[in-house]
Amino acid sequence: MPATPFTIDDLKSILREGAGADEGVDLDGDILDAEFDALGYESLAMLETAGRIEREYGISLDEEIFADARTPRALIALVNEQLPAAQAV
Amino acid sequence: MNAATVVTGLGVAAPNGLGLESYWSAVLAGRGAIGRVARFDPTSYPAQLAGEIDGFVAEDHLPSRLLPQTDRMTRLALVSADWALEDAGVVPDTLPAYDMGVITASHSGGFEFGQKELQALWSKGGRYVSAYQSFAWFYAVNSGQISIRNGMRGPSGVVVSDQAGGLDALAQARRQIRKGTPLIVSGAIDASICPWGWVAQLASDRLSRATDPGRAYVPFDDGAAGHVPGEGGALLILEDADYARARGARQVYAEIAGHASTFDPAPGSGRGPGLQRAIEQALSDGGTAPGEVDVVFADAAAVPELDRFEAEAITKVFGPRAVPVTAPKTMTGRLYSGAAPLDVATACLSIRDGVIPPTTNTSLSRHYDIDLVTGPPRDTPVRVALVLARGYGGFNSAVVVRAPRD
Numbered sequence: 001m002p003a004t005p006f007t008i009d010d011l012k013s014i015l016r017e018g019a020g021a022d023e024g025v026d027l028d029g030d031i032l033d034a035e036f037d038a039l040g041y042e043s044l045a046m047l048e049t050a051g052r053i054e055r056e057y058g059i060s061l062d063e064e065i066f067a068d069a070r071t072p073r074a075l076i077a078l079v080n081e082q083l084p085a086a087q088a089v
Numbered sequence: 090m091n092a093a094t095v096v097t098g099l100g101v102a103a104p105n106g107l108g109l110e111s112y113w114s115a116v117l118a119g120r121g122a123i124g125r126v127a128r129f130d131p132t133s134y135p136a137q138l139a140g141e142i143d144g145f146v147a148e149d150h151l152p153s154r155l156l157p158q159t160d161r162m163t164r165l166a167l168v169s170a171d172w173a174l175e176d177a178g179v180v181p182d183t184l185p186a187y188d189m190g191v192i193t194a195s196h197s198g199g200f201e202f203g204q205k206e207l208q209a210l211w212s213k214g215g216r217y218v219s220a221y222q223s224f225a226w227f228y229a230v231n232s233g234q235i236s237i238r239n240g241m242r243g244p245s246g247v248v249v250s251d252q253a254g255g256l257d258a259l260a261q262a263r264r265q266i267r268k269g270t271p272l273i274v275s276g277a278i279d280a281s282i283c284p285w286g287w288v289a290q291l292a293s294d295r296l297s298r299a300t301d302p303g304r305a306y307v308p309f310d311d312g313a314a315g316h317v318p319g320e321g322g323a324l325l326i327l328e329d330a331d332y333a334r335a336r337g338a339r340q341v342y343a344e345i346a347g348h349a350s351t352f353d354p355a356p357g358s359g360r361g362p363g364l365q366r367a368i369e370q371a372l373s374d375g376g377t378a379p380g381e382v383d384v385v386f387a388d389a390a391a392v393p394e395l396d397r398f399e400a401e402a403i404t405k406v407f408g409p410r411a412v413p414v415t416a417p418k419t420m421t422g423r424l425y426s427g428a429a430p431l432d433v434a435t436a437c438l439s440i441r442d443g444v445i446p447p448t449t450n451t452s453l454s455r456h457y458d459i460d461l462v463t464g465p466p467r468d469t470p471v472r473v474a475l476v477l478a479r480g481y482g483g484f485n486s487a488v489v490v491r492a493p494r495d
Contacts, residue, residue: 019154020157023152040154044158048221051220055216
């Protein structure tokens with residue numbers, strides 16, 4: 001289990017691997033506050049993303065997480081709340 | 090009076106040619122693509138040959154958003170649909186979304202994708218199964234993905250009747266065109282050469298166990314002993330003839346002039362198989378006399394009893410050796426739902442170029458009184474082609490493809 005906090009780079013690699021990247025979107029740009037919807041990810045892509053975060057980090061995310069976490073910044077914060085390593089930093 | 094349904098674009102993905110003209114030149118040269126399975130190690134399976142598509146790199150054609158959610162058959166279908174639209178000169182963005190629909194056939198859905206996710210389920214647990222498994226395996230997924238990619242919101246659906254489905258989908262598309270949707274993307278691509286797909290096909294007991302690619306799939310031959318599976322097929326742009334003319338379609342390959350499908354009677358009923366009725370009814374639907382047909386594209390099961398049924402049906406309708414019969418699928422293996430749309434595409438090219446492509450590898454059995462085209466392609470004007478397809482479990486379908494009216 002990773003002993004470091006969950007970062008935007010971790011999220012980007014999970015998004016790329018699990019759902020790909022929309023042609024019109026530069027994931028390496030400033031996307032922290034962009035809504036996932038605007039980045040081209042529909043609900044199934046977010047379900048896949050949540051599943052990958054859960055299994056890679058050994059945590060369990062609420063089914064409704066994307067009601068609150070509409071942007072990468074909000075999702076990263078919610079994931080880190082559950083990571084003991086991140087809380088210790 | 091219904092307007093005609095015409096073919097204005099062709100997209101082909103075949104083991105012996107990726108893309109329309111590459112396929113057509115291979116077919117005319119009699120160049121086959123049957124070989125030992127390379128997509129998985131077939132050593133432990135009783136059947137070891139297939140017609141595989143080499144050199145298809147999905148990443149070169151499709152955006153990365155589509156790759157994690159698509160089976161191989163869907164990737165091939167999306168690209169073939171792109172090619173068909175391009176061939177037809179149709180730019181979907183410029184047409185009303187509800188004027189375009191997608192009706193495909195499917196034999197088994199996305200088996201390779203499904204196998205990978207089932208393996209993840211067994212070995213690691215449910216959390217490791219892709220969310221996209223929810224639809225990536227599904228029969229209708231090619232129709233769905235083509236319609237989403239191209240913004241086609243008209244009637245869409247899928248037909249599942251094994252190999253016959255490839256013709257039944259074209260017939261369903263024709264019905265929707267007659268009801269008022271002017272353009273339908275139709276046809277089928279199947280691709281399930283993976284261990285899971287393989288064992289499902291082995292269960293039919295119709296797979297050839299031969300190891301010599303030149304003798305493995307020989308319909309109408311005394312040595313016929315099953316077929317070789319292949320992958321691929323064709324997608325066609327079907328349009329209302331007036332609509333195609335009004336938009337200035339760059340070509341009309343042919344008209345889908347007639348169709349019929351029948352179902353075999355229950356075993357033991359004493360009644361014969363339904364293929365002959367399908368042929369007669371399709372000809373009747375197309376207002377075509379048997380004497381007008383210039384070539385028959387056979388289903389070519391390569392199972393002796395089924396070959397006999399087909400040869401007899403052709404002989405009864407047309408007379409002994411009265412019409413050329415061919416099965417270019419001897420070069421590709423049987424493509425399941427993809428086979429008949431590919432035959433229809435091939436018929437379109439036969440009409441265009443005035444040539445009947447050959448059946449390869451087969452030496453005609455003296456038991457069948459048909460004019461099987463073997464050896465070199467036969468140069469002859471082709472105005473009407475009849476395409477036959479049968480599906481496992483008793484499906485029979487026939488389509489009449491006719492040269493466009495001037």
